Amino acid sequence: MKKLNLIVIVIIVSLSSCNSNTTPVTKETETIEDKMVKALEWQEAHPIYAVDPTDWTNGAYYTGVVKAHQATKNQMFLAALKTMGHNNQWxxxxxYHHADDIAISYAYLYTNTTRKNLVDLEPTDTFIQKHLFDPSPWKQGVEGSDMQILWWWCDALFMAPPVLAKYAKFKNDESYLDEMHTYYKQTYDMLYDKEEALFARDLRFKWKGEPTDKKGGNGKKIFWSRGNGWVLGGLALVLEDMPKDYKHRAFYETLFVEMATKIKEIQSEDGLWRTSLLSPESFNHGETSGSGFFTFAMAWGINNGVLSKEEFQPTVLKAWGALESCQQENGMVGWVQNIGYDPRPANAESWQNYGTGAFILAGSEVLKLK
Structure with a gap:
């Protein structure tokens, strides 16, 4: 991708929400990789997680670090992965019943490919066996709750399926993909809105056609940006490790194209997506975690021939320019909505490790665009 194109994009988005309280910091001499490294350095110096270094927030962050190393071969990214894994004792x-708690293993499985006998995969093996095959109340459904299936919230489709696809590839055993597909299809059937080509976050937000159901301020259905970012970003990761001839691959490719097409249609003028996708006026500013996952997924789709370059590349470049404008000079990525399950506001100083991960993920594919 030509450097001039990125400079022009940065100028275009300089009036975006991310710059409403800050000065654009993109320098002509900085490459995409430079910005990814700055984000990594800042995040490593400011560790944060919800409950534990092995939790889903770090899982999402280090998934971005995996893709950064895979794309650039920069040893700084690999060093971060090795240090994290060693500190976590892998x-x-x-x-074991919760998809969030296996997300960190995406980084372990990748790191295992970089040097023989470096990674202890026994904890990952144990988790996957118990998660897929042991009884759990969620699998039978908890009466009166949202927990009707194992992966009852759409975020789960980023947390577990990419790990299972990578594990199936590592084991050369498609039976793990078959199990993944069973649970994935349950979530799809329960939460995917075919009319809007978006996922409800969970049953609380599923439209049932009744006046009492939850809607946004403009009367439209509520679809959370990061929730759908989890799904679309996770789909790209799954497809990358899924064999081309896998019997259910067409289902995932079709879903990926449907969602990407919808996301492209509702991109805001400044390049970022709002936290409430169909009610942008609810919180009328850009948000970087959902936008980062969308940018990563669409760029991946272009780079892998799943999406039309002509149709989607302008969307991706506009989004990346806007994401760049949300990164401060010190490397921190702002405008990240905090931990939650529905649309909420963000600001220039709000950050989370998964927001950094989404930024690095996006960069890892945007730098490959020609």
Whole structure:
């Protein structure tokens, strides 16, 4: 991609929400990789997680670090992965029934490919066996709750399926993909809105055609940006490790194209997406975690021939320019909505490790665009 194009994009988005309280910091001499490294350095110096270093927030962040190393071969990214894994003793988090707690293993499985006998995969093996095959109340459904299936919230489709696809590839055993597909299809059937080509976050937000159902301030259905970013970004990761001839691959490719097309249609003028996708006026400013995952996924789709370059590349370049404008001079990526499950506001000083991960993920594919 020509440097001039990126400079022009940065100028275009200089009036975006991310710059409403800050000065654009993109320098002509900085490459995309430079910005990714700055984000990594800042995040490593400011560790944060919800409950534990092995939790889903770090899982999402280090998934971005994986893709950064894979794209650039920059040893700084690999060093961060090795240090994290060593400090965590290659453990997962503790809830075997919960998809969030296996997300960290995406980084472990990748790091395992970089040097023989470096990674202890026994905790990952144990988690996957228990998660897929042990009884859980969620699998039977908890009466009166949203927990009707194992992956009952759409975020789960980023947390577990990419790990399972990578694990199936590592084991050369498609039975793990088959199990993944069973649970993925349950979530799809329960939460995917075919009319809007978006996922409800969970059953609380699923439109049932009744006046009492939850809607946004403009009367439209509520679809959370990061929730759908989790799904679309996760789909790209799954497809990357899924064999081309896998029997259910067409389902995932079709879903990916449907969602990407919808996301492209509702991009805001400044290049970023709002936290409430169909009610942008609710919080009328850009948000970087959902936008980062969307940018990563669409760029991946272009680079892998799943999406039309002619149709989608302008959307991706506009989004990346806007994301750049949300990165401060010190490397911090702002305008990240905090931990939640529905649309909420963000600001220039709000950050989370998964927001950094989304930024680095996006960069890892945008730098490959020609």
């Amino acid at each position: 453990e997962t988090f503790e809830r």
